[in-house]
Amino acid sequence: MKRFVSLILICLVLAPMLFSCSKGEEKVKTLYVYNWGEYISDGSEGCLDSNKAFEDWYYKETGERVKVVYSTFSSNEDMYAKLSSGSVSYDIVVPSDYMIERLREEDMLAPLNYDNIPNAKNIVEEFRVLNCDTDDDGNGYSDYSIPYFYGMIGIIYNTTMVDKADIGSWDLMWNPKYKGNILQFNNSRDAFGTAQYKLGLDVNSENPKQWRLALEELRKQKDIVQGYVMDEIFNKMEGGSAAIAAYYAGDFLAMYENNEDLDFYYPEEGTNLYVDAMCVPKSSKNKELAEAYINFMLSEEPAVANALYTYYASPNKVVLESEEYKEGMNSIREDAYELMYNTDALKTATSYENLPGSQLALINNLWEELKSDIEISPLIYILCIGIVIALAFFGIFFAVRKRIRNNY
């Protein structure tokens, strides 16, 4: 009894304390940022905490306190689902090109006011207007998005587990020799992409038959993959839990930092080039604050810190000119800079484009088909049947015994 009373007392003391804390924050403006996981310098191991730096900078500039609420997604599709559910609002999202196109077509983005983003001039010219976006104002910039990072998909493999002779193409991910050691993307577009590149199909095809072909290829692969994962790849590849994984090039460098047995290549059949860009959703309640955030992220200190945290290719001039950045890149691996910026793969790489609604529904259905296509091993059947028979036996046994006893 005593312990309960004391616990209630503790609760009663704690509750107002906790409330007073939360009340003090109410006047502070909040900025909701929704970004990819592992995609911003977060202050770990002595690097800059970009979000905190923004809060401080904003306070210094305007005298207003602001709080960044930062959350992460692991695929464009997840981001879209959350944003379109209509029950959660964000001020900044960072989707990839094809998803920006979709958001724009569905009228979910707010046009940017470049007066609030003077640092946009830091963006390399060829990235100022993305394929997926338009420039109606003729000011030389995209209307809805500002590129954050770009990169390509390639294959990461563990040199201690994979034969050198097997590398070079997408076939490695279908090689039965490495059964149980292969990781595939856990999002429809990227996963289908790997199969489409392998088969030489168009990744933006509107022909359902071609998508079916890709599905068949993925089905064949399902038996030999260890799993479908996204950012879990980091731990799995670094810890040697898997040998082969297709993932984003920048992340390979981050993994290489922790495990030097890893290596990387761009498959010869071609691969995907993506540009992730910052956008402001229409539902944002703090558009100017969001633009201030974008502007801040384009300035030198956070941009370099983010680039050195993610190792993705940066479309930002101040990053490319920074000595600190070059040194940082070269300190991970001699060819890190080449890998990200100067490779032949860049010339043959293609981008995903947004597809019409019916096509998206088809991809969704095919993905569901792949995920729900499960083989049930005979052992499981045998075990289950055994259990059911045992249960039935018990049931009958008890019922009969009960009847016999009742007869007495």
Add this chain to the structure above:
Amino acid sequence: MKRKSIFQRMAAAPHIVWMVMFIVAPMLFVLYFAFTDEKGRFTFDNILSLSGYSNVFVLSIAFALIATVICLLIGYPLAYFMSKASPRTRKLLMVLIMLPMWCNLLIRTYALMALLDNGGLLNALLVKLGLNKLYIVGSDFGVILGMVYDFLPYMVLPIFTTMTKLDKRYIEAAADLGCNSWQTMTKVVMPLTVSGVISGVTMVFVPSISTFYISQKLGAGKIDLVGDTIERLFKNTSTYNVGAAVSLVMMVLIIISVGIMNKFSDDDGGIIV
């Protein structure tokens, strides 16, 4: 009897309002979504489209069944031995069995995965001993193992509680009447602890059949159970309807299986009396 006062009659009112708003209404929403399409028209398509998920359902039921039986086979003797210990040890064992229950499931599952992963500690040890690696993560065995590991305490605790409550005199009487220890076990202890077993089985079976975190981690996203399917379908606004249908069917399945189990316990109650 006196007429009830307004206070007494109205005491349950806030609860009833709350219940209707937040228990009944959400369930009606599931029903509504399960039988309509995206535009809100009545349809059976969602239910019919579940045939594509038949394997998922079969596998989930199979895994839950196997995990429950393994938990029972491991947990029953454990509870029995625990109940035989001295009162002080019993208290300590009780704490030890409750600790994993109170620890978050995510933490335990993740710890298990980190230990068993191909590059984890277990395989590092095996390699050092010159043995072959065990590929557990991403296999059926891994998922079942995860369920057993996570839910074993839920099986042990109710059985253990009924065993400690069990009147020692029954066992003594059985021994006096000439039962050997095996007969005492099957004729006295087991029938008297059926209620504990039933609640243990329910507490293992229901979370096992609906889990998604265990299959995500130990099945590496490759083994898709009903829980994963629901979670994935509810990530996307355009698949809410199918998701609701899957949830509905799972709910019905669970009601049926819990009903069957309760039937069992009723029967046995009859035997004892």
Add this chain to the structure above:
Amino acid sequence: MKKFLSSGYIFLIFALLYAPILVLIVFSFNEGGSLSEFTGFSFTWYKELFNDEQALTALKNSLVLAVLSSCIATVIGTFAALGLHHMKRKWAKGAITSITNIPMMNPDIVTGVSMMLLFVAVATIIKANDFMGFGTMLVAHTTFNLPYVLLSVTPRFNALDKSLSEAAMDLGCTPARAFFSVELPEIVPGIVSGLMLGFTMSLDDFVISHFVSSPNFQTLPLYVYNQTVHNVKFSMYALCAIIVATILAILLIVNFAGSMGDRRSRRAKGGAR
């Protein structure tokens, strides 16, 4: 011999049950970030954890939510138990009890998605795209706490001596006064155990929160989940170690401090999920 076998069995199962958690705790002190090699003892990850504002906010949110939701559920649930106790119509009583128990019987995932459907629908109707958050979490947690409160308070009401409150009313008390001064003190233990149960349930919940949460209100289990689907930092292991240690401490204190007479609450906890 028999004794030896049974304690060996207990030891083996407990060793298996605790191995992953122990590995996690040991490696949370590992200097290097590896799970297969122990390179040196350090508190680095703990330091990092205490600098992680997100984790601390999540902890604070979890506590606020658990305290509030369990208190609200206890108040509503206690009055509901009172109302049910005085309710004459059997069918109404039965209906209310079984509907209240739905969140306890249903798999968490179904409760979660059903709540989500309700909230999304409300959000679309009132066009509030920041509808999800603290409010929805509070409602959801209160709802799934309610059956546990009723479960622990109702038996206390049934054990009440009716003549006491009738005597109080004969002596001039209003029914409300009679409840507060005569009945309430009698049922306090039930209320407290309901409160505790709700508190722990709410603190532990991941699945339901997963569906009704938003980024501006993250609880500890949601934080852990977010960590485990991305690149897991070792500070997460430190967090797990702290959680396990805290729960162990609480359990030991609760079970070994004082005489600990009331087993009832413990049994309720055990039989809860």
